[in-house]
Amino acid sequence: MTGSDSPTVDLRATLRAATDLLRAAGVASPRVDAELLTAHVLDVDRGRLLVVDAIDAGQRDRLEGLITRRAAREPLQHIIGRAAFGPIDLAVGPGVFVPRPETEALLEWAVGECARHVPAPAVVDLCAGSGALALAVAASVPDASVTAVENDPAAWTWLLRNAGETTDAVRRRITTRRADVLDPDAIGDLRADVVVSNPPYVPLGASLDPEVVDHDPAVALFGGDDGMSVIAPMIDVIAGILRAGGACGIEHDDSTSDAVVAAFEASGAFTDITAHADLAGRPRFVTARRVTDDPGSAGTGATDGARGHVQG
């Protein structure tokens, strides 16, 4: 499996050593990361490693360099330059938040919600970052048109890159807007059936892994002392964007589910306020529906029916 002139190195032993190094460095999934970095160096799928016995010295040296970076707690996705999210794969690196698997629960909700708004649901992704939610919704819902809103200059560059590199079928349904999601003058003209947002929500002072605190941008992470400094004011902006009967889902810190429910209730513009847990059972996002006066439509039309409830 290696170049004929190059000395070969036993892959199993190399993987064991790499795994031990990553484990000692405190990496949460050392074996998986070692395999993914090896697969990256060999330019094969991780599953193909089963049929590789040896690598050449050049590949070993390159792998050692990547393992050293990972042991220094650089995110795996920055080293590889890609992050998987739902049905898509995004370019990521310094300056943009790495999409997380737990946000796929919000993606799943948004795709299901789009089915209620046929044909051609209008979707807005507030705080779009790399474009993970916006592009994954567009890839999953073939008739959805999606607007991705992001304000940070570095994240904006990654968003444009990912929107540009997607398929033609997705690209023609994506609109990007560089704007502050808290500024109604900048985004108040948008109209949506579905709003999704994974905003900055970590309370200041929270304890975070080095991969997060040293590499995800602070503007993507922190939501003030209580984690609500973006979410709370954003809810009023969302109320102005959503069509009657439309719905929004906002991801939040696992300590702020009640606060997000309360913020939706306080707005008076929403009903069906529901707290959702992620696959690990942690409170992860809250959904709510814009009230409508149409009794045949999804909402109740009564804000006193807008009590929050919890859904696993």
Ligand SMILES: C[S@@+](CC[C@H](N)C(=O)[O-])C[C@H]1O[C@@H](n2cnc3c(N)ncnc32)[C@H](O)[C@@H]1O
């Ligand atoms: C947690 S990241 C989420 C990125 C992406 N939605 C995801 O799930 O991977 C939050 C993003 O919100 C952006 N952001 C923070 N405050 C913002 C604001 N006021 N207006 C627009 N974008 C903002 C940050 O730059 C960052 O890209």
